[in-house]
Amino acid sequence: QKEVEQDPGPLSVPEGAIVSLNCTYSNSAFQYFMWYRQYSRKGPELLMYTYSSGNKEDGRFTAQVDKSSKYISLFIRDSQPSDSATYLCAMAPRGGGYNKLIFGAGTRLAVHP
Amino acid sequence: KAGVTQTPRYLIKTRGQQVTLSCSPISGHRSVSWYQQTPGQGLQFLFEYFSETQRNKGNFPGRFSGRQFSNSRSEMNVSTLELGDSALYLCASSLDVSGGGEQFFGPGTRLTVL
Numbered sequence: 001q002k003e004v005e006q007d008p009g010p011l012s013v014p015e016g017a018i019v020s021l022n023c024t025y026s027n028s029a030f031q032y033f034m035w036y037r038q039y040s041r042k043g044p045e046l047l048m049y050t051y052s053s054g055n056k057e058d059g060r061f062t063a064q065v066d067k068s069s070k071y072i073s074l075f076i077r078d079s080q081p082s083d084s085a086t087y088l089c090a091m092a093p094r095g096g097g098y099n100k101l102i103f104g105a106g107t108r109l110a111v112h113p
Numbered sequence: 114k115a116g117v118t119q120t121p122r123y124l125i126k127t128r129g130q131q132v133t134l135s136c137s138p139i140s141g142h143r144s145v146s147w148y149q150q151t152p153g154q155g156l157q158f159l160f161e162y163f164s165e166t167q168r169n170k171g172n173f174p175g176r177f178s179g180r181q182f183s184n185s186r187s188e189m190n191v192s193t194l195e196l197g198d199s200a201l202y203l204c205a206s207s208l209d210v211s212g213g214g215e216q217f218f219g220p221g222t223r224l225t226v227l
Contacts (some may be wrong), residue, residue, distance in 0.1 A: 044156075094212040
């Protein structure tokens with residue numbers, strides 16, 4: 001079993017829809033949670049970073065963390081064609097003295113006009 | 114503020130050759146991590162350097178190595194290239210010294226091994 005599970009999709013939605021992307025994890029040591037967006041043939045771009053349970057909002061994006069269920073989500077409101085990309089969840093343990101991210105497989109999202 | 118830069122952006126090599134990739138982190142960032150991205154395995158951690166020292170290493174063979182210079186720039190080297198080494202190699206930098214901090218990625222170097 002992988003430490004981080006993420007449905008690879010693809011997910012196709014109409015413009016303006018609310019998109020929900022999810023990851024589950026098995027390692028309770030994970031304390032930091034990130035969402036990255038990656039366009040084709042580009043490097044991942046950090047969208048959201050959180051280290052506590054609950055919600056964090058930034059514009060049209062909301063990240064949600066439920067540590068008790070080991071489940072994280074990213075919601076995209078009013079989705080746009082420019083949101084079409086692969087979304088990767090990533091996690092890291094608390095402290096440890098080093099930076100090492102464990103990634104989900106990524107979900108491919110297509111927003112069509 | 115300039116982002117993470119990686120050179121070269123594209124490389125084509127043949128089996129058995131070796132390759133060196135370069136990464137310049139965001140100014141002020143002292144932690145540099147390397148990841149390999151392939152369609153089959155996704156993004157996998159290779160190693161991390163901080164203050165010129167390797168702090169952590171992923172599950173890759175010894176053919177993969179790296180180093181960091183005093184200005185925080187980093188290089189990774191792959192020797193005796195295999196077809197399976199074809200991938201996007203990504204570098205990420207972080208300001209955080211204790212781990213778990215935000216990591217910012219460069220555009221990657223796409224390596225093709227023929």
